[in-house]
Amino acid sequence: MKRDGSVRRRDVLRGASLVTAASVTQLGCGSSDEPGTTPPPREVFLHGIASGDPLADAVILWTRVTSPDGAPVDVVWTVARDRELADVVASGSSSTDADRDHTVKVDVTGLEAGATYYYAFDALEERSPIGRTRCAPSGATSRLRFVVCSCSSYAHGHFNAYQRIAERLDLDVVLHLGDYIYEYGDDEYSDPELEEPRLYDPPHEIITLEDYRRRYAHYRADSDLQAVHQQHPFICIWDDHESANDSFPDGAENHASSEGAWADRKADAIRAYFEWMPIRDNDDKKVWRTFRYGDLVDLIMLDTRLWGRQQQSELGEDPPLDPERQILGDDQEAWLFDQLETSSATWRLLGQQVMMGQLGLVTNPDQWDGYPAARERLFDVLTGSSIDNVVVLTGDIHSSWGMDLTYDPFDATAYDPNDGTGSVAVEFVTPAITSPGFPEALGPVAEGLKADNPHMKLVDLVQRGYVVLDITAERVEAAWYHVDTIKTPSGGESLFGVVASLAGSNHLVEQSEASAAPTDVPPPAPG
Numbered sequence: 384m385k386r387d388g389s390v391r392r393r394d395v396l397r398g399a400s401l402v403t404a405a406s407v408t409q410l411g412c413g414s415s416d417e418p419g420t421t422p423p424p425r426e427v428f429l430h431g432i433a434s435g436d437p438l439a440d441a442v443i444l445w446t447r448v449t450s451p452d453g454a455p456v457d458v459v460w461t462v463a464r465d466r467e468l469a470d471v472v473a474s475g476s477s478s479t480d481a482d483r484d485h486t487v488k489v490d491v492t493g494l495e496a497g498a499t500y501y502y503a504f505d506a507l508e509e510r511s512p513i514g515r516t517r518c519a520p521s522g523a524t525s526r527l528r529f530v531v532c533s534c535s536s537y538a539h540g541h542f543n544a545y546q547r548i549a550e551r552l553d554l555d556v557v558l559h560l561g562d563y564i565y566e567y568g569d570d571e572y573s574d575p576e577l578e579e580p581r582l583y584d585p586p587h588e589i590i591t592l593e594d595y596r597r598r599y600a601h602y603r604a605d606s607d608l609q610a611v612h613q614q615h616p617f618i619c620i621w622d623d624h625e626s627a628n629d630s631f632p633d634g635a636e637n638h639a640s641s642e643g644a645w646a647d648r649k650a651d652a653i654r655a656y657f658e659w660m661p662i663r664d665n666d667d668k669k670v671w672r673t674f675r676y677g678d679l680v681d682l683i684m685l686d687t688r689l690w691g692r693q694q695q696s697e698l699g700e701d702p703p704l705d706p707e708r709q710i711l712g713d714d715q716e717a718w719l720f721d722q723l724e725t726s727s728a729t730w731r732l733l734g735q736q737v738m739m740g741q742l743g744l745v746t747n748p749d750q751w752d753g754y755p756a757a758r759e760r761l762f763d764v765l766t767g768s769s770i771d772n773v774v775v776l777t778g779d780i781h782s783s784w785g786m787d788l789t790y791d792p793f794d795a796t797a798y799d800p801n802d803g804t805g806s807v808a809v810e811f812v813t814p815a816i817t818s819p820g821f822p823e824a825l826g827p828v829a830e831g832l833k834a835d836n837p838h839m840k841l842v843d844l845v846q847r848g849y850v851v852l853d854i855t856a857e858r859v860e861a862a863w864y865h866v867d868t869i870k871t872p873s874g875g876e877s878l879f880g881v882v883a884s885l886a887g888s889n890h891l892v893e894q895s896e897a898s899a900a901p902t903d904v905p906p907p908a909p910g
């Protein structure tokens with residue numbers, strides 16, 4: 384990848400110092416006893432708050448403090464049942480320092496299954512924004528609402544979709560399938576037609592630990608991203624751009640030897656991810672893990688990027704693909720099959736990065752199409768062990784797809800697209816928050832793709848947005864919402880399409896409308 388060698392801004396700028404007075408005011412931060420007075424600008428909690436990895440009795444709380452002199456900081460955290468933080472159920476203290484970039488992560492335990500909580504941090508005589516989070520339910524669970532999203536290239540436009548997700552107060556959790564940040568420098572991957580360019584900090588491609596930390600800090604100064612973290616817990620996995628484009632364990636398309644050792648860059652990228660994301664720490668720095676949402680959903684999150692993937696082949700590579708090529712690695716694959724075979728929930732959701740279904744016409748070697756033996760082994764487990772009700776959730780490709788998963792969608796003797804015979808599972812692919820899909824001129828190609836790919840029931844190649852999953856014992860419904868623009872801040876969105884997988888059917892059917900969101904929802908966190 385071509386480097387941007389120019390230094391257009393002082394590299395010494397820290398992410399924290401990029402938060403302008405205007406953007407701090409937008410955050411609705413600070414507090415004042417005097418109605419009508421302007422609250423003082425926030426100085427300590429410049430990067431908001433977040434929560435994640437909810438269990439039935441625990442949740443991760445996250446924040447970062449800006450230490451005026453870089454010294455260690457003591458932080459007090461409070462969890463309550465109400466948004467005034469009066470009915471406190473847990474509290475404690477933690478300290479942080481420069482070794483972890485002054486980030487704070489607390490695993491609060493002893494909580495109540497399915498309950499909504501509000502929380503805040505106090506440090507250096509300042510209170511953070513108040514956040515809202517929710518534990519996973521346990522036991523009998525009748526309905527769940529998840530959002531699926533991915534791919535937020537800051538330089539391509541405004542995070543309007545994150546703001547829309549923040550406003551949906553009925554969600555149990557937001558699943559982020561990666562490309563939360565992008566590694567590029569200014570002018571490497573951006574929209575040149577934006578009226579006001581959205582420039583990065585640091586302005587160059589991120590390579591070092593300091594670079595990755597600054598890029599997370601820059602993202603977390605965005606008010607839309609802060610808003611969605613404030614209102615919902617997240618369950619996250621990384622894709623490639625949290626390290627570098629088309630990464631795999633031993634390298635990346637966007638990594639050159641002149642940038643140093645890949646092992647060092649990967650380790651720094653992973654370290655910054657675990658510092659800045661509300662993910663539960665573990666010694667192996669694994670992101671593959673399972674969440675149980677009562678008896679309704681087992682949510683199995685995968686790492687098809689940095690754990691066991693063998694290097695992508697080139698388009699048209701000769702000799703052709705090694706049939707044994709792995710995308711998960713032997714240990715993660717064995718773990719996945721065990722998770723599937725031992726799951727007793729009604730539904731098994733697989734959150735992962737790259738498209739699993741076949742894409743006719745062209746083979747993208749970065750997707751499961753480039754790892755056909757691995758895909759076949761997974762399908763063999765589903766059919767061999769009679770595992771129904773599997774839903775694959777995917778990001779990465781910056782476009783909207785809903786499809787049946789089958790060994791060979793183009794073999795009419797093995798798959799009937801009309802009644803779903805031969806389909807073993809279904810896949811929902813979320814559009815990007817902002818990252819560009821296919822060129823707008825190719826929009827009409829979607830209909831042709833559906834005609835040529837009988838397993839595809841919903842396709843859009845251009846729009847940005849997210850997917851709402853509405854889950855009951857009877858079906859998993861997926862509704863694609865597209866925002867009207869990302870060129871300016873805007874509140875517009877529209878429903879693009881709805882499909883569902885009915886329990887026991889393992890294939891998709893189109894729906895005429897999306898189920899109504901429940902109205903009996905806990906109030907938003909203030910601010």
Ligand SMILES: [Fe+2]
Binds near residue numbers: 533535562779781818
């Ligand atoms: Fe992406």
